[in-house]
Amino acid sequence: MVIDSHCHTGDRWYEPVDTLLHHMDRHGVSRAMLIQMLGQFDNGYQQDSVQRHPDRFVSVVGVDLSRADACDELERQAAQGAVGVRLRPTDRSLGDDPLAIWRAAERLGLLVSCVGNSTTFGDPAFDALVAQFPRLTIVLEHLGSNSSPDADAAAVAARQRVFGLARHAHVCIKLPGLGELIARPALMAADPFTLAAVASPVLRPAFEAFGPERLLWGSDFPVVSSREGYGQALGLCREVVRQLYPQAVDGVFGGNAQTLLARQSR
Template sequence: MRIDAHQHFWTLARGDYGWLTPELAPIYRDFGPGDLAPLLARHGIDRTILVQAAPTEAETGFLLDIAARTPSVAGVVGWCDFEAAAAPEAIARLSGNPLLVGLRPMVHDVADESWLARPALAPAFEAMVGHDLVFDALLRPQHIAALLTMLARHPTLAIVVDHAAKPDLASGEIANWRRGMSAVAAHPQVFCKLSGLVTEAGEDWKVETLRPVIAHLLAVFGPDRLIWGSDWPVVTLRVSYSRWFETATDLLADLTAAERDAVMGGNARRLYLSHRGRN
């Protein structure tokens, strides 16, 4: 099974996408299953993981409704307020929908770089463990230290780092990112998404711009903990869905067929679906 483990749908009229402004003209419109279906068919992608794009439970409900009527969507990564006193109850309620496979606070928009390390978030993380949900860590290199603190406190929480923690490919200054991701990868319950990289790479990016990042991720996580995702439609700020798919295929060309299959679907199925009884 080939799985796109990171894609979005949205309807602007919902009004809860604070980051999505007219300045982002290529993606400042509605996107739904009908827009994505031809791309999935073109590249032989069987299922997707639909990921939140607004920090509201209302949007999570909206995505779960889409998933319920869209066979290609295997699961939803939603949102809840991790800081709320009632977060464990909210997580229990949301997890009652079998299509919910994970949760994602928008960490990279939080002003406090140490937010993930706050002890007050522990009840929410423990509730995720109790309900077999994946924590999608949307962060930047400056948040890795807090992630490491959180990992030490919650060693059984399944985690995937979205967009490889957004290395600063535009400047090429990735030494701190390399050290941080090496430390994160030392925790065996952590996976990493190969997604969102071209958006960080700058307009003049080339495949070779990404190769050192992919090589490092393969070295520290191995092909059994890397997961491909498109980050569509955000990816179209830089390239087409097809161009990113082809670029990823090129970057993974030295893997065995079995390893490529794992990155392009098998690992996502194992993390999000199989051992949670979703699919």
């Protein structure tokens, strides 16, 4: 079973869920996590997509933290079937308890899909926050940085510092398509063996830090269409992982996400 841990859909922005289903069916992807886009707090379309296709999708919602009732809204979304909430490392609640939304996610048994960059993920304040919630599954998006290749050695080092969060057993990380991690090859005929050599310096530290059981593949649909495309994001990435860590393929591309979702549904 292949599970895509990072997809966006919508009726006013991005592609509708039927387009995602087309790509999933074409490339043998069984299930996907719908991750609410930034700035969107109306989760109706996403939750409706799950209700229409309960065997294919789960919903990770967004909540507006400028509202005093944000924790109540998260509880309502959980009651409607949401399995997680998307937060930034710097997100804080109004009122006396700035970590109220993180506490609510832990209390409700939700996972946090965490969107940030190497600076916010690598901030000691976030490390301290993570340490406070050992029962809260936190999944770092985009391999712990921005959804673009590292521009220089300093960016590479900053991303790899983020991997220090792996010391917390409840932190996982999403492995995106290679087009998000490496620059577009000058020679488009480059085969996966060439890509493996280029991708290895980015992937190896993540695997060494988190181990193969805490990495989840995510396509970043439909943004991936402006890079290598959905099928290549799955196929090339899977081929490279097969070359570098053959024993990890089944877990990274489905088994780990399946285990995580089973744990959230208890």
